[in-house]
Amino acid sequence: xxNQNFNYIDSLLRFKRQDTEIVNIGMVxxxxxxxxxxxSMTDTDTKDTEATVNQTIRILDxxxxxxxxxxxxxxxxxxxxxxxxxxxxxxxxxPLVADVHFNPAAAEIAIKYVRKVxxxxxxxxxxxxxxxxxxxxxxxxxxxxxxxxxRFVPFIKECKERGTALRIGAxxxxxxxxxxxxxxxxxxxxxxxxxxxxxxxxxxxxxNIVISIKxxxxxxxxxxxxxxxxxxxxxxxxxxxxxxxxxAGEGEDGRIxxxxxxxxxxxxxxxxxxxxxxxxxxxAEIPFARKLVDVFKGRENHAPIKAPLVAQTNPFEYExxxxxxxxxxxxxxxxxxxxxxxxxxxxxxxTVNSGTEPEYFYDGKRILDRGNKSYPILSLEDYLFxxxxxxxxxxxxxNKKRYDVFKEENPEIIExxxxxxxxxxxxxxxxxxxxxxxxxxxxxxxxxxxxxPVILHRSYKENNYENLLxxxxxDLGGLFIDGYGDxxxxxxxxxxxxxxxKNLAFGILQASRMRVTKTEFISCxxxxxxxxxxxxxxxxxxxxxxxxxxxxxxxxGCVVNGPGEMGDVDYGFVGAGKGKINxxxxxxxxxxxxxxxxxxxxLKKLMMEYGEWKAPI
Numbered sequence: 001x002x003n004q005n006f007n008y009i010d011s012l013l014r015f016k017r018q019d020t021e022i023v024n025i026g027m028v029x030x031x032x033x034x035x036x037x038x039x040s041m042t043d044t045d046t047k048d049t050e051a052t053v054n055q056t057i058r059i060l061d062x063x064x065x066x067x068x069x070x071x072x073x074x075x076x077x078x079x080x081x082x083x084x085x086x087x088x089x090x091x092x093x094x095p096l097v098a099d100v101h102f103n104p105a106a107a108e109i110a111i112k113y114v115r116k117v118x119x120x121x122x123x124x125x126x127x128x129x130x131x132x133x134x135x136x137x138x139x140x141x142x143x144x145x146x147x148x149x150x151r152f153v154p155f156i157k158e159c160k161e162r163g164t165a166l167r168i169g170a171x172x173x174x175x176x177x178x179x180x181x182x183x184x185x186x187x188x189x190x191x192x193x194x195x196x197x198x199x200x201x202x203x204x205x206x207x208n209i210v211i212s213i214k215x216x217x218x219x220x221x222x223x224x225x226x227x228x229x230x231x232x233x234x235x236x237x238x239x240x241x242x243x244x245x246x247x248a249g250e251g252e253d254g255r256i257x258x259x260x261x262x263x264x265x266x267x268x269x270x271x272x273x274x275x276x277x278x279x280x281x282x283x284a285e286i287p288f289a290r291k292l293v294d295v296f297k298g299r300e301n302h303a304p305i306k307a308p309l310v311a312q313t314n315p316f317e318y319e320x321x322x323x324x325x326x327x328x329x330x331x332x333x334x335x336x337x338x339x340x341x342x343x344x345x346x347x348x349x350x351t352v353n354s355g356t357e358p359e360y361f362y363d364g365k366r367i368l369d370r371g372n373k374s375y376p377i378l379s380l381e382d383y384l385f386x387x388x389x390x391x392x393x394x395x396x397x398x399n400k401k402r403y404d405v406f407k408e409e410n411p412e413i414i415e416x417x418x419x420x421x422x423x424x425x426x427x428x429x430x431x432x433x434x435x436x437x438x439x440x441x442x443x444x445x446x447x448x449x450x451x452x453p454v455i456l457h458r459s460y461k462e463n464n465y466e467n468l469l470x471x472x473x474x475d476l477g478g479l480f481i482d483g484y485g486d487x488x489x490x491x492x493x494x495x496x497x498x499x500x501x502k503n504l505a506f507g508i509l510q511a512s513r514m515r516v517t518k519t520e521f522i523s524c525x526x527x528x529x530x531x532x533x534x535x536x537x538x539x540x541x542x543x544x545x546x547x548x549x550x551x552x553x554x555x556x557g558c559v560v561n562g563p564g565e566m567g568d569v570d571y572g573f574v575g576a577g578k579g580k581i582n583x584x585x586x587x588x589x590x591x592x593x594x595x596x597x598x599x600x601x602x603l604k605k606l607m608m609e610y611g612e613w614k615a616p617i
Contacts, residue, residue: 006226006230006314006315006316007230007233008226008227008229008230008233008268008315008316009226009229009268009269009270010269012268012307012309012436012439012440013304013305013306013307013309013436013439013440014302014304014305014433014436015267015269015296015299015300015302015433015436016269016300017033017269017300018229018238018269018270019032019033019238020032020238020239020240020241020272021207021209021237021238021239021240022034022240023165023207023208023209023210023239023240024163024165024208025066025095025097025115025116025165026066026093026094026095026115026116027093027094027095028065028066028094028095028115030165030210030240030272030273031210031239031240031272034272036266036271036272036273036274036293037065037066037272037273037274038063038064038065038273038274038275038286038289038290038293039064039065039066039067039068039097039242039273039274039275040059040062040064040067040068040275040276040282040283040285040286041067041068041069041070041099041275041282041525041527042055042056042059042067042068042069042070042282042527042528043055043282043525043526043527043528043530044528045528046069046070046071046072046076046079046080046083046528047075047076047079049079049082049083049086050086052069052083052528053083053086053087053090055282055283056069056083056087056092056096057087057090057092058281058282058283059282059283059286060092060094061283062283062284062286062287063286063287063290064094064286065094065273066094066095066096066097066115066116067094067096067097068096068097068098068099068118068275069083069096069097069098069099069528070099070527070528070529071098071099071100071103071106071107071110072100072101072102072103072106072528072529073103073106074103074105074106074109076106076528077098077106077107077109077110077113078109080096080098080109080110080112080113080114081112081113083096083113084096084113084114095114095115095116096113096114096115096116097114097115097116097117097118097167098110098111098113098114098116098117098118099118099527100117100118100119100120100124101119101120101123101124101174102123102124104119104124104125104151104155107119107124107155108155108158111158111159111162111164112162114164115164115165116164116165116166116167116210117159117164117165117166117167118166118167118169118212119166119167119168119169120169120170120171120174121168121170121176121193121194121196121197122170122171122174122175122176122179122193123174123176125147125148125151125152135181136178136181136182141178141182144178145196148196148197148200149200152197152200153200153204156200156201156204156206157204157206159206159208160204160206160208163208164208165208165209165210166201166206166208166209166210167209167210167211167212167242168194168197168198168201168209168210168211168212169211169212169213169214169242170190170191170193170194170212170213170214171213171214171215171246172185172190172214172215172216172217172220172221172224173215175189175190175193176193179192179193187220187223187224187227187316187317188227190213190224190228191213191224191227191228191231194211194213194228195231195232195235198211198232198235198237198239199235202235202237207239209239210239210240210241210242210272210273211228211232211239211240211241211242212241212242212243212244213225213228213241214244214245214246215245215246216245216246216247216248216522216554217513217568218245218257218260218261218264218477218481218511218512218513219318219481219512219513221245221246221261222261222264222265222478222481223315223316223317223318225241225243225265225270226265226268226270226315226316227316228241229241229270230316240272240273241265241270241271241272241273242271242272242273242274242275243262243265243266243270243271243273243274244258244261244262244274244275244276244277245257245258245260245261245262245277246277246524247277247522247523247524247525247554247556248261248276248277248278249278249279249521249522249523249538250278250279250280250523250535250538251280252469252507253507253510253511253520253521254276254277254278254279254280255276255278255288255466255469255470256469256473256504256507256508256510256511257511258276258277258278258288258292259292259469259470259473259474259477259511260473260474260477260478260480260481260508260511260512261477261481261511262274262276262292263292263295263470263473263474263477263478264474264477264478264481266292266293266296266474267296267433267435267436267474267478268478274289274292274293275289276288276289276292277524277525278525279523279524279525279526279534279535279538279555280525280535282525285525288466288470291466291467291470292470292474295470295471295474296474298432299432299433301432302431302432302433302436303401303431303432303433305400305431305433305436305437305440306404306440307439307440307441307443307444308443308444308447309443313446313482313483315482318481318482318483318513319483320332320483321442321446321454321483321484321485322451323451323452323453323454323486324421324451324452324453325453326393326421326422326423326424326452326453327393328359329424329453329455329486329487330424330451330452330453330486331453333486334515335480335485335486335487335488335509335514335515336358336359336360336455336486336487336488337356337358337359337360337487337488337489337502337505337506337509338358338359338360338361338362338367338455338487338488338489338505339357339358339360339361339362339498339501339502339505340361340362340489340490340491340492340498340501340502341361341362341363341364341498342491342492342497342498342501344498346361346363346368346372349361349498352498352499353498353499353502354499354503355499355502355503355506355517355518356503356506356517356518357370358502358505360487362489362491364491365377367395375392375393375394375395376389376394376395377394377395377396377397377426378394378395378396378397379396379397380396380397380398380402380403380406380413381406383396383413383416383423384410384412384413384416390422391422392422393422393424394422394423394424395423395424395425395426395455396423396424396425396426397426397428398425398426398427398428398441399427399428399429399430400429400431400437400438400440400441400444401429401430401431401437403441403444414448414450417450417452418448418449418450418451420452423452424452424453424454424455424486424487425452425453425454425455426454426455426457426489427441427454427455427456427457427485428457428458428459429441429458434458434475435474435475435476435478435479438456438476438479438484439478439479439482439484442454442479442484453486453487454484454485454486454487455485455486455487455488455489456476456479456480456484456485456487456488456489457488457489457490457491458471458472458475458476458489458490458491459490459491459492459493460472460490460491460492460493460494461492461493461494462492462494462496463494463495463496465496465500468492468494468496468501468504469504472490472504472505472508473508473511476488476508477508477511477512480508480509480512480513480514481512481513485514488505488508488509489505490502490504490505506518516549516550517549518546518549519542519545519546519547519548519549519550519551519552519553520551520552520553521538521541521542521552521553521555522552522553522554522555522569523538523554523555523556524555524556524557526557527557527558529557529558529575530557530558530575531557531558531575531577531578531579531580532557532575532579532581532596534555534557534575537555537573537596537599537600538555540600541553541555541573541600541603544600544603544604545603545604547614547616547617548607548612548613548614551570551571551612552568552569552570552571553569553570553571553572553573554569554571554572554573554574554584555573556572556573556574556575557575558574558575559574559575559576569584569586570585570586570612571583571584571585571586571603571606571607572584572585572586573599573603576592576593577593579595579596580593580594580595580596581593581594581595581596581599582594583599583602583603583606585606585610590606591606
């Protein structure tokens with residue numbers, strides 16, 4: 001078969017860390033075969049030396065390799081000298097990274113004191129998009145690029161002379177008018193905004209570069225990073241990648257979202273450094289990041305996987321796999337959740353169920369619906385040779401390794417499945433690289449135009465819920481992001497309850513954007529630019545609006561992440577200065593400079609004006 005994996009990675013079927021350019025960030029080496037580096041970002045005022053140093057030390061003590069600090073102006077840039085000196089005095093030589101938006105002059109000062117500077121191509125030299133339609137002729141476009149190069153080259157030369165690394169970090173919500181005019185708010189536009197800067201760097205023979213592309217939308221983030229990888233390969237570049245879901249939120253939801261999005265990339269061997277963006281204490285991001293990275297250790301040793309690669313879907317654009325409906329499963333119907341009963345009976349879970357109720361239940365032997373009607377689970381052997389349930393809805397348990405052997409001996413199995421109208425497959429894997437093996441199984445089915453709906457099933461033996469969350473999210477999240485799967489079933493032998501297991505399944509579907517069952521809160525982690533208590537504000541917004549399950553609400557600390565990062569939210573709550581909030585309906589600014597203490601109530605009134613407020617029951 002022809003390999004049609006678009007070459008965004010070497011192989012879709014073999015886990016291998018991508019070999020990237022080596023970048024030196026002070027005492028920390030990034031890329032190549034070096035470990036995946038962990039990082040976080042302070043949320044203190046960078047002008048406050050003591051607070052910033054203390055928080056940096058807490059982050060480093062938690063296990064970070066380096067720490068990023070906000071540098072929004074000249075005074076913050078100059079104070080990096082004091083922060084650096086105090087960290088050295090306390091015995092913390094780990095490199096600092098300056099995060100700069102809108103202010104090239106601040107970046108030029110920052111490189112004197114830090115080992116890496118992050119710039120955003122959408123707002124560093126370009127004017128950030130005003131979300132108004134702007135048309136550029138080809139000549140005007142070239143003139144803008146020439147102007148950027150003229151300003152950027154001296155900065156590159158200074159970085160090169162000092163040995164300072166540069167992170168070129170694009171966010172979905174911060175593209176320039178010029179890029180938006182040509183590409184729109186698309187993966188292609190985000191990638192091109194970075195490639196324009198990379199081409200200038202390559203022309204100047206400067207390669208101490210890290211790339212990042214982030215979005216709060218896991219699909220957008222994964223597709224765009226894949227496309228970035230592909231485009232770099234076309235132009236003979238292989239810079240290391242900083243990965244992460246930006247504005248992931250907090251608590252369990254933020255962790256599931258981060259594991260689903262970043263896990264889909266890590267599973268393909270993409271990622272040299274990672275940040276988990278939680279609306280929590282920055283040091284809390286590091287232990288979770290460590291667990292997430294560690295779950296992929298040893299995957300290089302997985303059993304070989306085979307598949308007809310010709311059937312692979314487009315990795316840069318969402319399209320749900322085409323399947324034939326069986327009752328309420330498959331086709332364009334919502335992805336179902338099958339709850340694992342574990343030690344409970346169907347009658348008992350009626351009284352303990354919290355949150356959304358699954359459509360079906362699994363008792364270890366059968367599938368039960370909400371009305372307690374049971375459906376058999378057959379082996380391939382029973383389905384082909386001893387099927388007493390023809391004409392009825394039934395489930396067939398499949399594992400690719402066993403299926404390949406069975407099909408070799410019984411090639412008629414594929415023809416029977418193709419003709420089938422009442423069978424749903426329960427896809428399982430015991431391969432160390434189950435993500436790739438399940439993906440390969442879908443390739444097999446699609447190559448033979450086999451349209452049976454598929455339930456993704458993973459079984460674990462975990463007593464720690466966070467460990468289960470990471471494993472399940474990384475095993476299955478990437479498959480759902482690619483449109484694979486008509487249902488999810490998680491089972492576990494361990495001390496994790498029915499509701500936790502079932503709610504995790506719903507959480508993975510929501511994080512991968514396959515099914516919405518609760519309010520989505522897209523919130524940034526906060527930084528030195530944030531002029532209100534974003535954690536307390538997020539908690540208050542959740543208390544007031546969590547019952548509005550059809551809405552996405554963005555809570556952003558400042559204009560750097562909003563409104564652009566709220567690309568598909570219904571309502572936005574964005575810091576606009578000390579004690580002031582701007583309120584948005586989608587991308588449209590509706591209420592400007594609302595006092596912080598009144599902002600939640602004003603948001604409620606805004607929802608009333610648009611007919612989307614409902615009082616909690």
